[in-house]
Every structure is written in C-alpha cells, then in structure tokens.
Amino acid sequence: MPLLLDGNRVRDDIKSELxxxxxxxxxxxxxxxxxxxxxxxxxxSAIYVRNKIKxxxxxxIYSESITPPDAINTEExxxxxxxxxxxxxxxxxxVQLPLPPQVDAKRILLSIDPEKDVDGFHPFNVGALVAGLPxxxxxxxxxxxxxxxxxxxxxxxxxxxxxxxxxxxxKPAAMLLLHEHATVTICHSKTPDLPAVCREADILVxxxxxxxxxxxxxIKPGAAVVDVGTNHIADRELAARIFRNSPExxxxxxxxxxxxxxxxxxxxxxxxxxxxxxxxxGVGPLTIAMLMVNTVAAAERHxxxxxxx
Ligand code: NDP
Numbered sequence: 001m002p003l004l005l006d007g008n009r010v011r012d013d014i015k016s017e018l019x020x021x022x023x024x025x026x027x028x029x030x031x032x033x034x035x036x037x038x039x040x041x042x043x044x045s046a047i048y049v050r051n052k053i054k055x056x057x058x059x060x061i062y063s064e065s066i067t068p069p070d071a072i073n074t075e076e077x078x079x080x081x082x083x084x085x086x087x088x089x090x091x092x093x094x095v096q097l098p099l100p101p102q103v104d105a106k107r108i109l110l111s112i113d114p115e116k117d118v119d120g121f122h123p124f125n126v127g128a129l130v131a132g133l134p135x136x137x138x139x140x141x142x143x144x145x146x147x148x149x150x151x152x153x154x155x156x157x158x159x160x161x162x163x164x165x166x167x168x169x170x171k172p173a174a175m176l177l178l179h180e181h182a183t184v185t186i187c188h189s190k191t192p193d194l195p196a197v198c199r200e201a202d203i204l205v206x207x208x209x210x211x212x213x214x215x216x217x218x219i220k221p222g223a224a225v226v227d228v229g230t231n232h233i234a235d236r237e238l239a240a241r242i243f244r245n246s247p248e249x250x251x252x253x254x255x256x257x258x259x260x261x262x263x264x265x266x267x268x269x270x271x272x273x274x275x276x277x278x279x280x281x282g283v284g285p286l287t288i289a290m291l292m293v294n295t296v297a298a299a300e301r302h303x304x305x306x307x308x309x
Pocket of ligand 1: 140163164165166167168169170187188189190191194207208209210228229230231283284287
C-alpha cells in the first residue's frame with residue numbers, strides 16, 4: 001500500500017503549533033485578527049467562509065466576517081477594503097472569490113495592503129515568492145509543501161510535474177517546488193502527450209479541475225501524487241467508473257446524489273503511487289491551516305513593527 005498523505009493529521013499538527021504563538025500574541029496585547037469579506041450569497045463561498053471563521057475560533061484568533069450585498073460596486077468594495085487596511089487590530093484580510101461580475105476583482109485584490117494579504121495573491125507577494133523573499137505564500141500551494149515535507153517526501157533533486165498553471169495553485173506550487181530544489185515542469189491544456197510528461201514525475205501535482213482525469217497511464221510507479229482537485233460529480237455513470245472498486249463510496253454517492261472527487265483516479269493511484277493524497281482528506285484541510293499560519297505570521301510581524309512607547 002502506498003503512503004497516505006494525511007492532510008487532516010498535518011492540519012491538526014499545524015493548529016497545535018499555532019496555539020502557543022496565538023497565546024503569546026494575546027499575552028502581548030491582543031490576538032491575531034482576520035477579516036473575511038464575503039460578497040453576496042454564493043452557497044459554496046459561504047461554507048468556505050464559515051469553516052475559516054470556525055478555525056479562527058478554535059485557535060483563539062479574532063475573526064470578523066463582512067458581508068456586503070451582491071449588488072455592491074467596485075468603489076464601494078474598495079472602501080470596505082480601505083477601512084480594513086486602516087484597522088490596527090486586523091492583521092489579515094481575505095476577500096472570498098469569486099466576486100460578482102460588476103466588481104473589478106483585480107482592483108480589489110490590488111487594494112489589499114500586501115502586509116495583510118493572507119491569501120498571498122497580491123502581485124507584491126507573488127513577486128516576493130518568485131524572488132524567494134519572505135512574504136505570505138498562497139495557502140493551497142504552501143499546504144502541498146507542508147504535506148510532502150511532514151510525510152518525509154524528499155523534494156530536492158526530484159522531478160516534479162505540476163498539471164495546472166493557475167495563479168492560485170499551479171504557478172505558485174511550481175515556484176515553491178523549485179525553491180525546494182525540485183526540477184519542475186508545468187503542464188496545461190496545450191501540453192502535448194501529457195501522460196508521458198506526467199510519467200517522468202517523482203512528484204506529481206494535479207491541479208486541473210477534471211474529475212479523476214489522471215489515470216494509471218499518467219503515474220510513474222512509486223511517485224508521490226498530490227491531488228489538489230475538488231470536483232463535485234453528480235453523474236451516476238461517472239461515479240460508477242470512478243468508484244468501481246469501492247461499493248461503499250458508490251453507495252454513499254447513490255444516497256447523496258453527488259460526491260467529491262479529485263483529479264486523480266482514486267484506485268489507479270493506490271495501485272501505482274508510492275505516496276498519495278486522498279480527496280477528501282489530503283490537500284483540502286491544509287488550505288485553511290495555511291491561512292491561519294499566514295494570519296499569525298502577519299500578526300507577529302505587525303507586533304514586531306509596532307513602535308515601542
Ligand atoms: P483553474 O481552472 O484556474 O486552472 C486549471 C488548470 O488546469 C489550467 O491551467 C488548465 O490549463 C489546466 N487544465 C484544464 N484541463 C486540462 C487538461 N485536459 N489537460 C491539462 N491541463 C488542463 O483551476 P484552479 O487552479 O483554481 O483549481 C484546480 C483544481 O484545484 C480545482 O479542482 C479546484 O477546485 C481545486 N482547488 C482546490 C483547493 C483546495 O483547497 N483543495 C484550492 C484551490 C483549488 P489552461 O491554463 O491551458 O486552461
């Protein structure tokens with residue numbers, strides 16, 4: 001059996017490590033503070049935000065959710081961010097994406113103070129990532145690195161292939177792997193002979209958004225496979241194919257009418273990989289954990305920069 005890259009365990013370890021840091025900050029004056037801006041009524045976004053707020057609560061981090069109406073315009077949302085930028089007790093600001101179409105999302109993300117950009121999406125922080133300078137790192141890619149390192153997967157000197165080139169997952173994940181001294185290839189929808197490229201990978205990261213697309217043919221025997229994909233499937237035929245060896249998961253699908261699956265075929269990966277992250281329970285839990293790490297680190301920098309009276 002391959003090694004299971006257990007995101008729930010790593011998340012719990014990270015949370016345990018954060019608690020004394022939160023306590024130390026609280027003892028020095030106030031807890032770290034995170035503001036989450038959730039525009040409108042997107043149900044998936046509302047669940048993500050609820051989970052973020054709950055994790056803050058578990059850790060003793062002050063959190064606040066701001067919920068402007070769906071009809072808000074760019075100028076009004078810029079004013080919301082400006083007010084949060086100015087507040088001393090707010091260390092981190094997260095604007096939950098997607099934003100409604102009338103809002104210029106790029107302008108909003110640019111308006112967040114880079115010091116408070118706990119998502120690591122501001123171009124200033126993207127530049128710091130490329131330059132290898134300390135700054136908040138994008139949470140899901142940072143979680144991938146934690147997952148590998150904390151399971152003893154060597155990265156230096158390995159061939160890493162990242163499938164997906166988005167600004168929030170693929171590109172920053174590739175850059176972090178490069179900083180860890182992997183030899184990195186980034187693939188996308190125009191990459192010829194994707195299976196052959198993927199089969200060169202000692203570390204294969206799938207960040208595509210296509211249910212169970214990477215089958216045995218894409219996996220080098222013994223590779224470490226990190227599956228970032230979160231795909232909700234509702235098609236019974238697809239579910240029957242993906243869960244062909246798991247009557248329990250198919251029964252759960254039939255009961256619910258849907259299921260969450262990754263970008264990697266869950267049974268082929270068990271047959272061929274040396275280590276793999278499951279969906280759910282792999283990378284997913286780490287995204288919020290790394291958001292908490294970024295928030296606490298921002299608060300620590302904030303306190304360190306405060307003038308001594
Ligand atoms: P995007 O849609 O922004 O990017 C998908 C990437 O996959 C693109 O670069 C695209 O290529 C590439 N791609 C699509 N189809 C193919 C194909 N057939 N062959 C090769 N490459 C392909 O997605 P995200 O990066 O935002 O997310 C990727 C997945 O990760 C999604 O399932 C998302 O839900 C999940 N996710 C999970 C998170 C978590 O916490 N676990 C957090 C964030 C995302 P091209 O650029 O050429 O179009």
